Amino acid sequence: MATVDTTEWVRDFAALVDEHAEELTALDAAIGDADHGANMRRGMAAAVAALDDSAPATAAETAKRTAMVLIRTIGGASGPLFGTFFLRFAAAIDSGSDIGDFARAFRAGLEGVIARGKAEPGDKTMVDALGPAAAALDKAVAGGADAAAALAAAAAAADAGRDATTPLVARKGRASYLGERSAGHQDPGATSAALLVRAARSALR
Template identity: 45%
Template sequence: MPVDTDVEKLIAALAEAVISHADELTALDRAIGDGDHGLNMRRGFEAVLNQLPSLAGQPLPEALKAVGMTLVMTVGGASGPLYGTLFLQLGKELPAGANRQQVCTALAAALTALKLRGKSERGQKTMIDALAPPLEAFQQGKDPVAAALNAAEATIPMQAQRGRAAFLGVRSIGHMDPGARSSALLIAAAAAVAAQQP
C-alpha cells in the first residue's frame, strides 16, 4: 500500500468490500458467534463512507487514523476496538513518503498492537490468522491477497481459542472465522487499489 495511494479510492474500496459482503460475514458469525459481525462492520464502514469527502483531502496516515476512530465509535462488539486499533496504529506508524520497508514496519507494528488489544496470537482462529500471512508475503515480495484468502480458509479446521467462538470448543471447528474473512476482504480491496497506482 504505497503512501501516495489515492486516499478516496482506497477508503471507498475498503468500505465497499465490507458492505457488499455484510450478509456473508453475518452468516459466518451466526455459526460461531453473535451473528452480528457483518451488520456491525457494515454500519462502521457506512459511517466511514459518509466521511469520505473530508477524508479524501487528508494525507493517507491521517485518513487511516480517522477511519480507525470512526470504527471504534460505530462498530459494535469486539470488532470496533480491534479494527479501530489496526487502522489507528497503521496511521500512527506510517510516515509521510514511506518506502516499502517503512510500510512493512508500519504494518508489523499495527499487527502487534492488534495482538495486544485482542490478547491473541496466530493459530487461535481470529483475524490475526488472516493478517499475519499476507504481511509475511508482502515482506517477501509475494502475493498478499492469495496469502490472506488462503489464511482465512485455513481457519475452518481450527478450534477457536478467543472470543465468543471459544465457548463452543470443538463445535467451532468446521467454520471460517468471520474476522479472518473480513480481514482478507480488506486486504484484497487495498491490494486492488494499490495495483492501479502508477
Template identity: 50%
Template structure:
C-alpha cells in the same frame, strides 16, 4: 536505495490511495455483508457483517471533505471512527489496527514502509485481542499477509505485487481457520463445535487485504 534507482520513481502509497482503499473496503463489506454475517452466525453473535457495514458507512461520512496530503490522516480517521461506531469486538480491533497503520505513515510510503505499517496494525490487534496465530481470529489472516508483504518488499517488488502476495496469503490464512478450534472470542465458548467453520474476522481481514491489492493495481 539511492534516488536515481528505478524504484525511486515507483508509485507510493499516498493520501488519495489510502482513501481509495477505505472506499473499496466499504464497498466490499457492503457486498459481502450477508456472507460475513452467515459465518458469524455459525460461531459468533451473527453481527459481524452488519457491524462492519455500519462502521465503514460512518467512515465514508467522516472522510467527506478530508483531503490530506498523507495517508496517515485518512487511516487514523478511519480507525477512530470504527472505534466509536462499531459494536462487538470488530470495532475496537479494526479501529486500533487502522490507527496504528496511520500512525506509522506520516507521508507517502514505499513497499517496505507500508509493510511495517501493516505490521504495526497487526501488533495493535494482537495487543488488544491477546490472540496468537492458531487461535481462529483476525490474526490468522493478518499474520501471513504481513509476512508475505514483507518478503515481497524485501525482494524489491512494487506495491501492487507486494499487496497481491499479501492478499493471497490472507485468503489462505482465512481458509486455514476452518479446522481450528477457537481459543479466543465468542467462538471459543463453543469449544470443539467451532471446528469446521471459517472465522468471520479472518475472512473480513482477507477482504481488507484483497481490496488493498485491487486498489494498488487500478
C-alpha cells in the same frame, strides 16, 4: 513510485464489506452473534462518510480518522480491533510513499491487533489472515518485488490464512465459548480481514 492510496483503500474496503455483508453475517451466525456483517457495513459506511465530509491531507490522517470512526460505530470486538489496526498504521505510515513504508505500517497495525486482542496465530481470529499477509508483504519487499506483486502475494496469503481457520478450534472471542463445536466454520473476523488486504491490492496507485 506506486503504493496504496489510503483513502481509496478505505473506500474499496467499505465496498467489499458491503458486497460480502450477508456472507460475514452467515459466518458469524454459526459461531458468534450473527451481527458481524451488519456491524462492519455500518462502520465502514460511516468511515467513508467521514472521509467525504472533509478530505484528509495525508495517509496518516485518513487512517486515524477511519480508526476513530470504527471504534465509535462498530460493536463488539471488531470496532476496537480494526480501529487499533488503523491507529497503529497511522502512527507508522508517517509520510511514507512506497510499498516498503506500507509494509512497515501494515505490520505495525498487525502488532496493534495482537496487543489489543491477545490473539496468536492459530487462535481462529483476524490475526490468522493479517499475519500471513504481513509476512508475505515483508518477504516480497525484501526480495525487491514491486507494489503490485507484493500486494498480490499479501492478498493470496490472507485468503489462505482465512481458509485455514475453518478446521481450527477457536481460542479467542465469542467463538471460543463453543469449544470443539467451533471447528468446521470459517472465522468471520479472518474473512473481513482478508477483505481488508484485498482492498489494499485494488487501491494500488
